[in-house]
Amino acid sequence: MADPLNDVYKARQSPRFTASRTPWDARPECVSIALKAQIDRIASGRKANRQDPRYGRPEEIGSGLAPARALRRRHAGDDWTGVRSMRIVMIGAGYVGLVSGACLADFGHEVVCVEVDESKVAHLREGRVPIYEPGLSELVLANQSAGRLAFTTSLKAAGRGAEAIFIAVGTPSLAEVGSADMSFVHEAARDVAGVVEDFTVIVIKSTVPIGAGDEVEQIIAERAPREKFAVVSNPEFLREGAAIDDFKRPDRVVIGVEDDRAREVMRRIYQPIERNDGPIVYTSRRSSEMIKYASNVFLAMKVTFINEIADLCERLGADVLDVSHGIGLDDRIGRKFLNPGPGFGGSCFPKDTLALTKLAAEAKAPIRLVETLVDVNDKRKTAMAAKIVGACGGSVAGKRIAVLGLTYKPKTDDMRDAPSLVIVPELQAAGARIVAYDPEGIRTAKTLLPGIEFADNAYACLSGADAGVVITEWDEFRALDLARVKACLAAPIIVDLRNIYPIKAMKALGFRYVCVGRGFGGEG
Numbered sequence: 001m002a003d004p005l006n007d008v009y010k011a012r013q014s015p016r017f018t019a020s021r022t023p024w025d026a027r028p029e030c031v032s033i034a035l036k037a038q039i040d041r042i043a044s045g046r047k048a049n050r051q052d053p054r055y056g057r058p059e060e061i062g063s064g065l066a067p068a069r070a071l072r073r074r075h076a077g078d079d080w081t082g083v084r085s086m087r088i089v090m091i092g093a094g095y096v097g098l099v100s101g102a103c104l105a106d107f108g109h110e111v112v113c114v115e116v117d118e119s120k121v122a123h124l125r126e127g128r129v130p131i132y133e134p135g136l137s138e139l140v141l142a143n144q145s146a147g148r149l150a151f152t153t154s155l156k157a158a159g160r161g162a163e164a165i166f167i168a169v170g171t172p173s174l175a176e177v178g179s180a181d182m183s184f185v186h187e188a189a190r191d192v193a194g195v196v197e198d199f200t201v202i203v204i205k206s207t208v209p210i211g212a213g214d215e216v217e218q219i220i221a222e223r224a225p226r227e228k229f230a231v232v233s234n235p236e237f238l239r240e241g242a243a244i245d246d247f248k249r250p251d252r253v254v255i256g257v258e259d260d261r262a263r264e265v266m267r268r269i270y271q272p273i274e275r276n277d278g279p280i281v282y283t284s285r286r287s288s289e290m291i292k293y294a295s296n297v298f299l300a301m302k303v304t305f306i307n308e309i310a311d312l313c314e315r316l317g318a319d320v321l322d323v324s325h326g327i328g329l330d331d332r333i334g335r336k337f338l339n340p341g342p343g344f345g346g347s348c349f350p351k352d353t354l355a356l357t358k359l360a361a362e363a364k365a366p367i368r369l370v371e372t373l374v375d376v377n378d379k380r381k382t383a384m385a386a387k388i389v390g391a392c393g394g395s396v397a398g399k400r401i402a403v404l405g406l407t408y409k410p411k412t413d414d415m416r417d418a419p420s421l422v423i424v425p426e427l428q429a430a431g432a433r434i435v436a437y438d439p440e441g442i443r444t445a446k447t448l449l450p451g452i453e454f455a456d457n458a459y460a461c462l463s464g465a466d467a468g469v470v471i472t473e474w475d476e477f478r479a480l481d482l483a484r485v486k487a488c489l490a491a492p493i494i495v496d497l498r499n500i501y502p503i504k505a506m507k508a509l510g511f512r513y514v515c516v517g518r519g520f521g522g523e524g
Protein backbone atom coordinates (compact mmCIF):
# COMPACT_ATOMS: atom_id res chain seq x y z
CA MET A 1 0.00 0.00 0.00
CA ALA A 2 1.37 3.42 -0.95
CA ASP A 3 2.27 5.55 2.03
CA PRO A 4 1.71 9.27 1.48
CA LEU A 5 4.17 10.00 4.29
CA ASN A 6 6.85 8.23 2.28
CA ASP A 7 5.98 10.31 -0.77
CA VAL A 8 6.71 13.45 1.18
CA TYR A 9 9.93 12.15 2.67
CA LYS A 10 11.10 10.99 -0.77
CA ALA A 11 10.18 14.35 -2.24
CA ARG A 12 12.17 16.14 0.46
CA GLN A 13 15.25 14.10 -0.38
CA SER A 14 14.96 14.75 -4.08
CA PRO A 15 17.13 17.48 -5.62
CA ARG A 16 13.93 19.33 -6.58
CA PHE A 17 13.29 20.07 -2.92
CA THR A 18 15.74 22.58 -1.53
CA ALA A 19 15.42 22.78 2.22
CA SER A 20 15.26 26.43 3.09
CA ARG A 21 15.12 28.26 6.36
CA THR A 22 12.69 30.69 4.80
CA PRO A 23 9.45 28.73 4.77
CA TRP A 24 7.83 30.62 1.90
CA ASP A 25 10.57 29.15 -0.28
CA ALA A 26 9.60 25.55 0.44
CA ARG A 27 8.67 23.98 -2.86
CA PRO A 28 4.98 23.24 -3.33
CA GLU A 29 5.55 20.41 -5.80
CA CYS A 30 6.22 17.97 -2.98
CA VAL A 31 2.53 18.08 -2.13
CA SER A 32 0.84 15.62 -4.41
CA ILE A 33 -2.48 16.05 -6.16
CA ALA A 34 -3.82 13.13 -4.13
CA LEU A 35 -2.78 14.94 -0.98
CA LYS A 36 -4.55 18.13 -2.05
CA ALA A 37 -7.73 16.15 -2.66
CA GLN A 38 -7.36 14.62 0.78
CA ILE A 39 -6.93 18.04 2.40
CA ASP A 40 -9.91 19.48 0.52
CA ARG A 41 -11.98 16.53 1.65
CA ILE A 42 -11.19 17.21 5.32
CA ALA A 43 -11.72 20.95 4.97
CA SER A 44 -15.10 20.44 3.34
CA GLY A 45 -16.17 18.09 6.11
CA ARG A 46 -16.77 15.11 3.83
CA LYS A 47 -15.90 11.64 5.06
CA ALA A 48 -13.06 9.79 3.40
CA ASN A 49 -13.86 7.04 0.96
CA ARG A 50 -13.64 4.03 3.21
CA GLN A 51 -12.74 1.80 0.29
CA ASP A 52 -9.74 3.95 -0.54
CA PRO A 53 -6.62 1.98 0.39
CA ARG A 54 -4.86 5.19 1.48
CA TYR A 55 -7.10 5.33 4.53
CA GLY A 56 -6.45 1.82 5.84
CA ARG A 57 -9.10 -0.74 6.71
CA PRO A 58 -12.42 0.77 7.83
CA GLU A 59 -12.22 -0.72 11.33
CA GLU A 60 -8.83 0.96 11.82
CA ILE A 61 -10.02 4.34 10.80
CA GLY A 62 -11.93 5.60 13.82
CA SER A 63 -13.75 8.67 12.56
CA GLY A 64 -13.13 7.74 8.94
CA LEU A 65 -10.40 10.25 8.20
CA ALA A 66 -7.33 9.43 10.24
CA PRO A 67 -5.16 6.69 8.77
CA ALA A 68 -4.31 3.93 11.19
CA ARG A 69 -0.64 4.81 10.94
CA ALA A 70 -1.44 8.12 12.61
CA LEU A 71 -1.74 6.20 15.83
CA ARG A 72 1.72 4.75 15.94
CA ARG A 73 4.64 5.60 18.20
CA ARG A 74 6.50 8.70 17.02
CA HIS A 75 9.28 9.60 19.42
CA ALA A 76 11.50 7.43 21.52
CA GLY A 77 10.03 7.66 25.00
CA ASP A 78 6.71 9.10 23.82
CA ASP A 79 3.83 6.67 23.80
CA TRP A 80 1.04 7.89 21.56
CA THR A 81 -0.22 4.47 20.55
CA GLY A 82 -3.93 3.85 20.66
CA VAL A 83 -4.85 7.51 21.08
CA ARG A 84 -8.43 7.93 19.89
CA SER A 85 -8.49 10.43 17.09
CA MET A 86 -10.72 13.47 17.55
CA ARG A 87 -12.01 16.03 15.15
CA ILE A 88 -10.66 19.47 16.04
CA VAL A 89 -10.94 22.92 14.50
CA MET A 90 -8.32 25.60 15.15
CA ILE A 91 -9.44 29.16 14.42
CA GLY A 92 -6.39 31.26 13.53
CA ALA A 93 -3.30 29.86 11.82
CA GLY A 94 -0.72 32.23 13.27
CA TYR A 95 2.24 31.29 15.46
CA VAL A 96 0.09 29.60 18.10
CA GLY A 97 -2.74 28.24 15.95
CA LEU A 98 -0.49 26.72 13.33
CA VAL A 99 1.92 25.13 15.80
CA SER A 100 -0.92 23.85 18.01
CA GLY A 101 -2.88 22.58 15.01
CA ALA A 102 0.12 20.77 13.53
CA CYS A 103 1.08 19.24 16.89
CA LEU A 104 -2.47 18.07 17.64
CA ALA A 105 -2.58 16.52 14.17
CA ASP A 106 0.73 14.85 14.91
CA PHE A 107 -0.86 13.35 18.03
CA GLY A 108 -3.25 11.61 15.63
CA HIS A 109 -6.21 14.01 15.73
CA GLU A 110 -7.88 15.36 12.59
CA VAL A 111 -7.34 19.08 12.58
CA VAL A 112 -8.69 21.76 10.29
CA CYS A 113 -7.18 25.23 10.69
CA VAL A 114 -9.57 28.03 9.80
CA GLU A 115 -7.83 31.25 8.88
CA VAL A 116 -9.30 34.53 7.58
CA ASP A 117 -6.18 35.43 5.65
CA GLU A 118 -6.81 33.84 2.24
CA SER A 119 -3.21 34.11 1.08
CA LYS A 120 -2.03 32.25 4.21
CA VAL A 121 -4.50 29.47 3.49
CA ALA A 122 -3.46 29.31 -0.17
CA HIS A 123 0.21 29.01 0.79
CA LEU A 124 -0.45 26.44 3.50
CA ARG A 125 -2.50 24.33 1.11
CA GLU A 126 0.50 24.28 -1.18
CA GLY A 127 2.66 23.11 1.70
CA ARG A 128 4.30 26.48 2.28
CA VAL A 129 4.44 27.65 5.88
CA PRO A 130 4.16 31.43 6.21
CA ILE A 131 6.22 31.82 9.40
CA TYR A 132 9.67 30.72 10.45
CA GLU A 133 9.59 28.25 13.31
CA PRO A 134 12.17 25.44 13.46
CA GLY A 135 10.67 22.10 12.37
CA LEU A 136 7.23 23.52 11.57
CA SER A 137 7.37 23.15 7.78
CA GLU A 138 8.25 19.49 8.13
CA LEU A 139 5.54 18.85 10.72
CA VAL A 140 2.86 20.60 8.66
CA LEU A 141 3.83 18.74 5.49
CA ALA A 142 3.96 15.33 7.16
CA ASN A 143 0.53 15.75 8.72
CA GLN A 144 -1.02 17.23 5.59
CA SER A 145 0.26 14.30 3.64
CA ALA A 146 -1.07 11.86 6.23
CA GLY A 147 -4.50 13.47 5.83
CA ARG A 148 -4.75 14.75 9.37
CA LEU A 149 -4.23 18.47 8.80
CA ALA A 150 -6.05 20.81 6.46
CA PHE A 151 -6.58 24.53 5.94
CA THR A 152 -9.62 26.52 4.96
CA THR A 153 -11.17 29.96 5.23
CA SER A 154 -14.61 28.53 5.94
CA LEU A 155 -15.56 27.72 9.52
CA LYS A 156 -18.98 26.65 8.26
CA ALA A 157 -17.48 23.70 6.40
CA ALA A 158 -14.81 22.86 8.95
CA GLY A 159 -16.88 23.30 12.10
CA ARG A 160 -19.51 20.72 11.25
CA GLY A 161 -19.05 17.68 13.50
CA ALA A 162 -16.05 19.08 15.37
CA GLU A 163 -15.77 17.94 18.97
CA ALA A 164 -13.63 20.94 19.91
CA ILE A 165 -13.14 24.35 18.32
CA PHE A 166 -10.04 26.20 19.50
CA ILE A 167 -9.82 29.98 19.26
CA ALA A 168 -6.19 30.99 18.67
CA VAL A 169 -6.57 34.47 17.20
CA GLY A 170 -4.54 37.53 18.18
CA THR A 171 -5.22 39.67 21.27
CA PRO A 172 -2.96 42.66 20.61
CA SER A 173 -2.83 45.80 22.75
CA LEU A 174 -5.61 48.26 22.04
CA ALA A 175 -3.92 51.37 20.70
CA GLU A 176 -3.67 54.22 23.25
CA VAL A 177 -5.50 52.11 25.88
CA GLY A 178 -3.17 49.14 26.39
CA SER A 179 -5.78 46.58 27.37
CA ALA A 180 -6.19 43.44 25.26
CA ASP A 181 -8.11 43.97 22.03
CA MET A 182 -10.76 41.26 22.23
CA SER A 183 -12.42 42.04 18.90
CA PHE A 184 -10.82 39.05 17.08
CA VAL A 185 -11.83 36.64 19.84
CA HIS A 186 -15.37 38.01 19.92
CA GLU A 187 -15.65 37.78 16.14
CA ALA A 188 -14.45 34.19 16.24
CA ALA A 189 -17.02 33.47 18.99
CA ARG A 190 -19.82 34.88 16.80
CA ASP A 191 -18.62 32.66 13.93
CA VAL A 192 -18.56 29.64 16.23
CA ALA A 193 -22.10 30.31 17.41
CA GLY A 194 -23.27 29.72 13.84
CA VAL A 195 -21.80 26.22 13.58
CA VAL A 196 -22.56 24.64 16.96
CA GLU A 197 -24.85 21.65 16.39
CA ASP A 198 -23.98 18.68 18.60
CA PHE A 199 -22.20 19.26 21.90
CA THR A 200 -19.05 21.24 21.10
CA VAL A 201 -16.24 22.42 23.35
CA ILE A 202 -15.02 25.92 22.59
CA VAL A 203 -11.42 26.22 23.75
CA ILE A 204 -9.90 29.66 24.23
CA LYS A 205 -6.20 29.32 23.49
CA SER A 206 -5.59 33.02 22.92
CA THR A 207 -4.25 34.95 25.91
CA VAL A 208 -7.33 36.75 27.21
CA PRO A 209 -8.26 38.90 30.21
CA ILE A 210 -9.78 37.22 33.22
CA GLY A 211 -13.50 36.87 32.58
CA ALA A 212 -13.15 36.61 28.79
CA GLY A 213 -14.49 33.05 28.90
CA ASP A 214 -17.75 34.41 30.32
CA GLU A 215 -17.98 36.93 27.46
CA VAL A 216 -17.39 34.24 24.84
CA GLU A 217 -20.00 32.03 26.49
CA GLN A 218 -22.50 34.90 26.41
CA ILE A 219 -21.84 35.63 22.72
CA ILE A 220 -22.32 32.00 21.71
CA ALA A 221 -25.40 31.61 23.91
CA GLU A 222 -27.12 34.36 21.92
CA ARG A 223 -27.35 31.93 18.98
CA ALA A 224 -26.81 28.42 20.32
CA PRO A 225 -28.55 26.53 23.15
CA ARG A 226 -26.37 26.47 26.29
CA GLU A 227 -26.52 22.68 26.63
CA LYS A 228 -24.91 22.34 23.17
CA PHE A 229 -21.57 23.88 24.10
CA ALA A 230 -19.09 24.60 26.89
CA VAL A 231 -16.33 27.22 26.93
CA VAL A 232 -12.94 26.18 28.25
CA SER A 233 -9.75 28.14 28.91
CA ASN A 234 -6.56 26.46 27.71
CA PRO A 235 -3.82 29.11 27.51
CA GLU A 236 -0.71 28.40 25.49
CA PHE A 237 2.80 28.64 26.95
CA LEU A 238 4.93 27.78 23.91
CA ARG A 239 8.01 29.87 23.14
CA GLU A 240 8.66 30.87 19.57
CA GLY A 241 11.86 29.21 18.40
CA ALA A 242 11.14 26.08 20.49
CA ALA A 243 7.41 25.97 19.92
CA ILE A 244 6.97 22.39 18.76
CA ASP A 245 8.86 20.86 21.64
CA ASP A 246 7.12 23.18 24.09
CA PHE A 247 3.73 22.10 22.78
CA LYS A 248 4.46 18.38 22.69
CA ARG A 249 6.45 18.15 25.88
CA PRO A 250 5.15 21.03 27.98
CA ASP A 251 6.02 21.88 31.58
CA ARG A 252 2.27 21.76 32.09
CA VAL A 253 -1.04 22.01 30.27
CA VAL A 254 -3.51 24.30 32.03
CA ILE A 255 -7.20 23.64 31.50
CA GLY A 256 -9.85 25.90 33.01
CA VAL A 257 -13.04 23.91 32.78
CA GLU A 258 -16.27 23.83 34.75
CA ASP A 259 -18.28 21.32 32.71
CA ASP A 260 -17.70 17.57 33.11
CA ARG A 261 -18.40 16.74 29.46
CA ALA A 262 -15.91 19.39 28.34
CA ARG A 263 -13.35 18.13 30.83
CA GLU A 264 -13.56 14.65 29.28
CA VAL A 265 -13.14 16.09 25.76
CA MET A 266 -10.06 18.05 26.90
CA ARG A 267 -8.64 14.97 28.62
CA ARG A 268 -8.95 13.03 25.36
CA ILE A 269 -7.37 15.81 23.31
CA TYR A 270 -4.33 15.92 25.60
CA GLN A 271 -4.22 12.20 26.29
CA PRO A 272 -0.86 11.81 24.49
CA ILE A 273 0.72 14.35 26.84
CA GLU A 274 -0.90 12.85 29.93
CA ARG A 275 0.33 9.40 28.92
CA ASN A 276 3.87 10.73 28.74
CA ASP A 277 3.57 12.12 32.26
CA GLY A 278 3.02 15.70 31.17
CA PRO A 279 1.28 17.45 34.05
CA ILE A 280 -2.26 18.57 33.27
CA VAL A 281 -3.57 21.19 35.68
CA TYR A 282 -7.36 21.52 35.92
CA THR A 283 -8.68 24.75 37.39
CA SER A 284 -11.64 27.07 37.16
CA ARG A 285 -11.84 29.06 33.92
CA ARG A 286 -10.91 32.35 35.56
CA SER A 287 -7.94 30.85 37.41
CA SER A 288 -6.67 29.40 34.15
CA GLU A 289 -6.92 32.81 32.46
CA MET A 290 -5.06 34.34 35.39
CA ILE A 291 -2.33 31.65 35.31
CA LYS A 292 -1.39 32.72 31.78
CA TYR A 293 -1.07 36.42 32.63
CA ALA A 294 0.67 35.76 35.94
CA SER A 295 3.22 33.45 34.22
CA ASN A 296 4.12 35.94 31.51
CA VAL A 297 4.29 38.85 33.89
CA PHE A 298 6.49 36.93 36.32
CA LEU A 299 8.95 36.05 33.54
CA ALA A 300 8.94 39.64 32.27
CA MET A 301 9.70 40.71 35.84
CA LYS A 302 12.73 38.40 36.00
CA VAL A 303 14.08 39.90 32.78
CA THR A 304 13.52 43.44 34.02
CA PHE A 305 15.05 42.64 37.40
CA ILE A 306 18.28 41.33 35.92
CA ASN A 307 18.42 44.29 33.51
CA GLU A 308 18.36 46.67 36.46
CA ILE A 309 20.92 44.59 38.35
CA ALA A 310 23.07 44.76 35.18
CA ASP A 311 22.94 48.55 35.25
CA LEU A 312 24.02 48.50 38.87
CA CYS A 313 26.84 46.05 38.08
CA GLU A 314 28.14 48.51 35.49
CA ARG A 315 28.27 51.28 38.08
CA LEU A 316 29.80 49.16 40.83
CA GLY A 317 32.21 46.99 38.89
CA ALA A 318 30.45 43.60 39.26
CA ASP A 319 29.85 41.18 36.39
CA VAL A 320 26.14 40.45 35.86
CA LEU A 321 26.86 37.10 34.21
CA ASP A 322 28.52 35.88 37.41
CA VAL A 323 25.70 37.38 39.42
CA SER A 324 22.92 35.74 37.41
CA HIS A 325 24.78 32.41 37.54
CA GLY A 326 25.28 32.78 41.28
CA ILE A 327 21.67 33.62 42.05
CA GLY A 328 20.19 31.30 39.41
CA LEU A 329 21.71 28.22 41.06
CA ASP A 330 19.30 28.82 43.91
CA ASP A 331 16.36 26.54 43.08
CA ARG A 332 13.95 29.12 44.44
CA ILE A 333 15.16 31.60 41.81
CA GLY A 334 16.18 29.44 38.83
CA ARG A 335 18.63 30.26 36.05
CA LYS A 336 16.18 30.95 33.23
CA PHE A 337 15.19 34.46 32.14
CA LEU A 338 18.15 36.02 33.92
CA ASN A 339 20.05 37.17 30.83
CA PRO A 340 20.43 40.94 30.69
CA GLY A 341 19.75 42.64 27.39
CA PRO A 342 18.03 45.51 25.63
CA GLY A 343 14.63 44.95 27.30
CA PHE A 344 11.98 42.38 26.54
CA GLY A 345 9.90 42.49 23.37
CA GLY A 346 7.89 40.00 21.35
CA SER A 347 4.33 38.99 20.79
CA CYS A 348 3.44 38.40 24.44
CA PHE A 349 5.36 40.07 27.29
CA PRO A 350 4.85 43.72 26.26
CA LYS A 351 1.13 43.41 25.57
CA ASP A 352 0.40 41.03 28.45
CA THR A 353 2.20 43.11 31.09
CA LEU A 354 0.34 46.18 29.87
CA ALA A 355 -3.01 44.36 29.70
CA LEU A 356 -2.62 43.10 33.27
CA THR A 357 -1.93 46.59 34.60
CA LYS A 358 -5.12 47.83 32.89
CA LEU A 359 -7.13 44.90 34.16
CA ALA A 360 -5.81 45.41 37.69
CA ALA A 361 -6.56 49.13 37.60
CA GLU A 362 -10.12 48.44 36.40
CA ALA A 363 -10.54 45.90 39.20
CA LYS A 364 -9.34 48.59 41.65
CA ALA A 365 -6.41 46.38 42.67
CA PRO A 366 -3.50 48.08 40.90
CA ILE A 367 -0.31 46.02 40.56
CA ARG A 368 2.34 48.68 41.03
CA LEU A 369 5.21 46.24 40.56
CA VAL A 370 4.01 45.48 37.05
CA GLU A 371 3.23 49.11 36.23
CA THR A 372 6.84 49.91 37.11
CA LEU A 373 8.31 47.09 35.08
CA VAL A 374 6.38 48.21 31.99
CA ASP A 375 7.81 51.69 32.40
CA VAL A 376 11.35 50.46 33.13
CA ASN A 377 11.30 48.18 30.10
CA ASP A 378 10.04 50.89 27.75
CA LYS A 379 12.75 53.29 28.87
CA ARG A 380 15.44 50.65 28.59
CA LYS A 381 15.14 50.45 24.80
CA THR A 382 15.79 54.18 24.48
CA ALA A 383 18.64 53.87 26.99
CA MET A 384 20.23 51.20 24.77
CA ALA A 385 20.23 53.61 21.82
CA ALA A 386 21.98 56.16 24.05
CA LYS A 387 24.50 53.48 25.05
CA ILE A 388 25.34 52.91 21.38
CA VAL A 389 25.73 56.65 20.80
CA GLY A 390 28.02 56.82 23.83
CA ALA A 391 30.16 53.95 22.53
CA CYS A 392 30.59 55.85 19.27
CA GLY A 393 32.10 58.84 21.08
CA GLY A 394 28.90 60.74 21.84
CA SER A 395 27.55 61.13 18.31
CA VAL A 396 26.41 58.85 15.49
CA ALA A 397 25.60 61.70 13.10
CA GLY A 398 26.70 60.68 9.62
CA LYS A 399 28.07 57.36 10.92
CA ARG A 400 27.31 53.98 9.40
CA ILE A 401 26.06 51.64 12.14
CA ALA A 402 25.83 47.92 11.42
CA VAL A 403 22.99 46.19 13.28
CA LEU A 404 23.14 42.42 13.74
CA GLY A 405 19.74 40.96 14.60
CA LEU A 406 16.32 42.60 14.36
CA THR A 407 13.82 39.98 15.57
CA TYR A 408 12.81 40.11 19.23
CA LYS A 409 14.73 36.90 19.84
CA PRO A 410 16.61 34.28 17.81
CA LYS A 411 14.99 31.40 15.89
CA THR A 412 11.91 33.36 14.92
CA ASP A 413 10.99 35.84 12.21
CA ASP A 414 8.65 37.62 14.65
CA MET A 415 9.32 41.35 14.92
CA ARG A 416 6.42 42.26 17.21
CA ASP A 417 7.60 44.83 19.79
CA ALA A 418 11.23 43.93 19.06
CA PRO A 419 13.75 46.23 20.82
CA SER A 420 15.21 46.96 17.36
CA LEU A 421 11.98 48.80 16.50
CA VAL A 422 12.89 51.43 19.10
CA ILE A 423 16.69 51.36 18.95
CA VAL A 424 17.06 51.66 15.17
CA PRO A 425 14.73 54.68 14.74
CA GLU A 426 16.44 56.38 17.73
CA LEU A 427 19.81 55.96 16.02
CA GLN A 428 18.37 57.19 12.73
CA ALA A 429 16.95 60.24 14.52
CA ALA A 430 20.45 60.90 15.86
CA GLY A 431 21.75 60.97 12.28
CA ALA A 432 23.07 57.41 11.88
CA ARG A 433 22.91 55.48 8.61
CA ILE A 434 21.79 51.96 9.46
CA VAL A 435 22.71 48.77 7.69
CA ALA A 436 21.18 45.63 9.15
CA TYR A 437 21.25 41.88 8.83
CA ASP A 438 18.96 39.27 10.38
CA PRO A 439 18.82 35.58 9.39
CA GLU A 440 14.99 35.46 9.29
CA GLY A 441 13.58 38.88 10.10
CA ILE A 442 14.40 40.95 7.03
CA ARG A 443 11.15 40.30 5.16
CA THR A 444 9.07 41.75 8.02
CA ALA A 445 11.69 44.34 8.99
CA LYS A 446 11.48 45.88 5.52
CA THR A 447 7.89 46.89 6.24
CA LEU A 448 8.56 48.13 9.78
CA LEU A 449 11.92 49.87 9.54
CA PRO A 450 12.02 52.29 6.63
CA GLY A 451 15.22 53.97 5.48
CA ILE A 452 17.65 51.22 6.36
CA GLU A 453 19.89 49.19 4.13
CA PHE A 454 19.76 45.39 4.43
CA ALA A 455 22.78 43.14 4.01
CA ASP A 456 22.88 39.50 2.93
CA ASN A 457 25.11 38.33 5.75
CA ALA A 458 26.84 39.53 8.92
CA TYR A 459 30.20 40.31 7.33
CA ALA A 460 28.61 42.30 4.50
CA CYS A 461 26.63 44.18 7.12
CA LEU A 462 29.72 45.05 9.16
CA SER A 463 31.79 45.98 6.13
CA GLY A 464 32.91 49.63 6.32
CA ALA A 465 30.72 50.36 9.38
CA ASP A 466 31.78 52.76 12.12
CA ALA A 467 30.41 50.37 14.74
CA GLY A 468 28.71 46.97 14.96
CA VAL A 469 25.75 46.45 17.29
CA VAL A 470 24.37 43.05 18.35
CA ILE A 471 20.67 43.38 19.17
CA THR A 472 19.54 39.74 18.75
CA GLU A 473 21.75 36.80 19.81
CA TRP A 474 21.41 34.52 16.78
CA ASP A 475 23.85 31.60 17.05
CA GLU A 476 25.53 32.56 13.78
CA PHE A 477 26.63 35.86 15.38
CA ARG A 478 28.24 33.97 18.25
CA ALA A 479 30.26 31.99 15.69
CA LEU A 480 31.62 34.98 13.74
CA ASP A 481 35.36 35.09 13.05
CA LEU A 482 36.16 38.05 15.28
CA ALA A 483 39.45 38.88 13.53
CA ARG A 484 37.51 39.07 10.26
CA VAL A 485 34.87 41.21 11.96
CA LYS A 486 37.58 43.66 12.99
CA ALA A 487 39.01 43.72 9.49
CA CYS A 488 35.52 44.47 8.06
CA LEU A 489 34.79 47.42 10.33
CA ALA A 490 35.98 50.96 9.61
CA ALA A 491 36.35 51.46 13.39
CA PRO A 492 36.77 48.52 15.81
CA ILE A 493 33.73 49.22 17.95
CA ILE A 494 31.27 46.51 18.97
CA VAL A 495 28.26 47.21 21.15
CA ASP A 496 26.99 43.84 22.30
CA LEU A 497 23.56 44.16 23.88
CA ARG A 498 23.39 40.38 24.47
CA ASN A 499 26.84 39.68 25.97
CA ILE A 500 27.68 37.01 23.41
CA TYR A 501 31.44 37.63 23.10
CA PRO A 502 34.18 37.02 25.67
CA ILE A 503 35.53 40.32 27.00
CA LYS A 504 39.15 39.08 27.10
CA ALA A 505 39.16 37.95 23.48
CA MET A 506 37.59 41.19 22.32
CA LYS A 507 40.16 43.25 24.20
CA ALA A 508 43.03 41.11 22.93
CA LEU A 509 41.86 41.73 19.37
CA GLY A 510 41.84 45.48 20.00
CA PHE A 511 38.09 46.12 19.93
CA ARG A 512 36.35 48.78 21.89
CA TYR A 513 33.86 46.32 23.32
CA VAL A 514 30.81 47.67 25.10
CA CYS A 515 28.43 45.13 26.61
CA VAL A 516 25.74 44.97 29.29
CA GLY A 517 26.39 44.87 33.02
CA ARG A 518 29.87 43.40 32.91
CA GLY A 519 31.55 45.78 35.32
CA PHE A 520 34.47 48.02 34.50
CA GLY A 521 36.07 45.39 32.21
CA GLY A 522 33.21 45.42 29.72
CA GLU A 523 33.04 49.21 29.54
CA GLY A 524 29.48 49.01 30.89
Ligand code: NAD
Residues within 6 Å of the ligand: 091, 092, 093, 094, 095, 096, 097, 114, 115, 116, 117, 120, 168, 169, 170, 171, 184, 187, 188, 191, 205, 206, 207, 208, 236, 237, 238, 239, 240, 347, 348
Ligand atom coordinates in the same frame (compact mmCIF):
# COMPACT_ATOMS: atom_id res chain seq x y z
P1 NAD B 1 -0.93 35.73 15.18
O1 NAD B 1 -1.28 37.13 14.90
O2 NAD B 1 0.35 35.15 14.67
O3 NAD B 1 -2.09 34.76 14.65
C1 NAD B 1 -3.45 35.05 14.73
C2 NAD B 1 -4.11 34.54 13.45
O4 NAD B 1 -5.53 34.56 13.61
C3 NAD B 1 -3.81 35.43 12.25
O5 NAD B 1 -3.29 34.62 11.21
C4 NAD B 1 -5.18 36.03 11.87
O6 NAD B 1 -5.31 36.25 10.49
C5 NAD B 1 -6.11 34.94 12.37
N1 NAD B 1 -7.49 35.37 12.64
C6 NAD B 1 -7.91 36.50 13.25
N2 NAD B 1 -9.26 36.51 13.34
C7 NAD B 1 -9.69 35.35 12.78
C8 NAD B 1 -10.99 34.76 12.60
N3 NAD B 1 -12.11 35.35 13.01
N4 NAD B 1 -11.05 33.57 11.96
C9 NAD B 1 -9.93 32.95 11.54
N5 NAD B 1 -8.70 33.45 11.71
C10 NAD B 1 -8.57 34.63 12.33
O7 NAD B 1 -1.01 35.58 16.77
P2 NAD B 1 -0.26 34.48 17.66
O8 NAD B 1 1.13 34.89 17.96
O9 NAD B 1 -0.52 33.13 17.10
O10 NAD B 1 -1.07 34.64 19.04
C11 NAD B 1 -2.38 34.17 19.17
C12 NAD B 1 -2.75 34.22 20.64
O11 NAD B 1 -1.90 33.34 21.39
C13 NAD B 1 -2.57 35.60 21.28
O12 NAD B 1 -3.58 35.81 22.23
C14 NAD B 1 -1.22 35.50 21.96
O13 NAD B 1 -1.11 36.36 23.07
C15 NAD B 1 -1.22 34.05 22.42
N6 NAD B 1 0.11 33.47 22.57
C16 NAD B 1 1.09 33.73 21.66
C17 NAD B 1 2.35 33.12 21.81
C18 NAD B 1 3.46 33.40 20.82
O14 NAD B 1 4.61 33.09 21.13
N7 NAD B 1 3.19 33.96 19.65
C19 NAD B 1 2.58 32.25 22.87
C20 NAD B 1 1.55 31.98 23.76
C21 NAD B 1 0.31 32.59 23.60
